[in-house]
Amino acid sequence: MRSFAIFAAMLLAMPALVYAANPSALFGGEVGQKLPSPLDQLFGNERSNVYVTETDIVVGVVTKDAKVAAIEEGGVENPTVNVFVSQETLDGLVSGELTYKEAVSKGLIKIQGVGLLNSTKFMVLEFVAKILLIFS
Numbered sequence: 001m002r003s004f005a006i007f008a009a010m011l012l013a014m015p016a017l018v019y020a021a022n023p024s025a026l027f028g029g030e031v032g033q034k035l036p037s038p039l040d041q042l043f044g045n046e047r048s049n050v051y052v053t054e055t056d057i058v059v060g061v062v063t064k065d066a067k068v069a070a071i072e073e074g075g076v077e078n079p080t081v082n083v084f085v086s087q088e089t090l091d092g093l094v095s096g097e098l099t100y101k102e103a104v105s106k107g108l109i110k111i112q113g114v115g116l117l118n119s120t121k122f123m124v125l126e127f128v129a130k131i132l133l134i135f136s
Contacts (some may be wrong), residue, residue: 033068040066042125046118049075050083052090080118084110 035043044066050059060076062069070076089108092098103109104126113122 031068031070035063035066035068042121043081046081047076047079048081048083049079050085053084053086055087080114081122082112082114084112 034040043063046061046063048061048063050061051057058073058075060070060072060074060079062072062076085103086108089098089103093100093103098108100109104111111122111126113119
């Protein structure tokens with residue numbers, strides 16, 4: 001869950017991502033695992049697709065009631081959130097050289113909500129992260 005908490009969603013968000021052909025290697029997340037606060041509020045009930053840019057890797061993470069409900073290689077149908085991140089950024093997050101807040105604030109992680117409500121929610125999140133970086 002270590003990297004899942006850092007990235008989730010992101011991850012999500014979500015949240016486990018295929019890493020070296022092992023879907024739970026990056027996040028260490030498992031189906032049924034609870035999202036930590038404040039990610040539980042942001043990503044508690046989402047269908048997220050995580051795209052590793054410059055690769056063909058796409059992983060879907062479904063969360064329900066602030067728990068990981070499913071992890072699917074190739075993505076999920078009808079996502080509510082799309083996350084775009086490079087392999088280099090993932091490596092930095094996993095190694096601890098980069099925090100999730102820094103990555104979002106520097107634009108290294110792009111989070112796009114699908115639909116008006118989710119688009120607005122994640123645009124505000126990205127804006128707040130950038131403001132926090134300026135004042136920290």
